[in-house]
Amino acid sequence: MELKALILVGAPVANRVPVEVMAGVPFACVDVLGTTVLERIAQQLKAAGIKRLALIRSADPEARSHTESSIHKAGFDSIAETGENFWQSAEEAFEQFRRSGTDLVLILNVGPYVELDYEEVIQHHINKRCRMTSVVAADGEALGTFVVDASRRGDATTLFRSGLQKVRDDCERFVAKGYVNLLHSASDFRRLAIDGLLERNAVRPIGKEVKPGIWVGHGAQIHRKARILAPAFIGARSKIRAASLITRNSVIEHDAEVDCGTVVENSTILPYTYVGAGLDVMHSVVGFRRISHLVREVDVEIHDEKLVGVSPANTLFRTLGSTAAFFVVLPRRVLRDLWAQVCKVRRVPLPESQAAPAKDLAVPDVNEPASGQEVGEFPANFAVVRRYGEH
């Protein structure tokens, strides 16, 4: 039996909260503990024996550059980029599968992250001898995963034209018993990372566990004066500068940089993100020049490179940038030190008469009680005068 998978990313699903994106990039294409949800799902499918994978993604120009590397790493056989006619492309891909002699097509809308035994789902579909099987959560919510007989083109068309909302009456249901994260919001995205660090799901950090609960990716640079509290993940080639603190389930993804003295608490720093010096990043997802604050439930665009910036993806550009910054900072620093020294030389010491208190001035003895008055906590001649307003 020939099986193929049709994976949909950034699908415009109707009657739902806005598509799960951050700065136009679907959460499924954003790294979680070293790699994307999309890559992890592709690996799971290949492990289940589904070798042929086709991808349909929405051609959002902003998202395209960020999702390119993860899609290539996942190893899809064909990639179709679509604009408004997303579902039409999906129909065409299904039709191609049918013509090439495929028996079953697994349709996955990669919005939610679902840990499924795909072999079990397919076996369930075969045993029930149904035309279509829909995977649902324990509460009955559809998870956007379907197994369809390739010969049932009409069923697939109904499904695609309704934006994965309508299925024919005789659709079989398979209840997913594993971990489910709908990835609707930045909070869900963050929860996925935390659950991975706490080993509540199968999302394992890509790196070496250098201390209990602390995973460090290949080539990560952690300053010896930086402090990292478990559980935490430091991605490959990321930089943690001096006196910074990474704590409470924080995740620093690959090629990110946390500058000196910054505290990252219960947050995720996305790949290629620069976080400036001396900042407090708390309960947030930071990346793509944005901060999604999870407690305040607000998404803030940051234009100031001193606070949050984006490092170039290319290593050469990054090295050149660092070198240029060094040659800009160095002369400025030297000039500032020279100026400070000049100012120090110019400082004229105060004459002795001004530096020392006047000897002639009679200092009243505040401890001595005024005649005829009792002394309480304060001396009787002690007064506080403070003017308020113009009165």
Add this chain to the structure above:
Amino acid sequence: MNLKQARNFLKEVEPFLSSDRPQLVFDMSQVRHIDAGGVDVLLQCMREAIKHDGDLKLASVSPQAAVVLELTRTGRLFEIYDNSTQAVKSFSSFLPNALKHYYPHPAHHVTPIINPEAFVGGSDSADVAA
């Protein structure tokens, strides 16, 4: 608020800051974006106000601005109120009893909207801030 806007703003506010005991409230309801330059100007204003024995308080801070203030660790330096009326009233809260007779104000209780954990005790924030 970027660096250029912040400098213009500082020029406008300077006469108030250099007065005797300035008591200022910045209504930030219209501020949606603020960068490091904007935060720097707020700190300069605060410094000048304190230098002249006054104070600066913020009111109606948008969630976007609040995130940047928290990010730059400056949220805890300011008293922040839900609206400018509360912020203005709070100035007279700290008058000595003798002067309260001349400056009566209705009893009210203010709660900072930003960084409540910075003020130990939550509802006692006004006392702590005093």
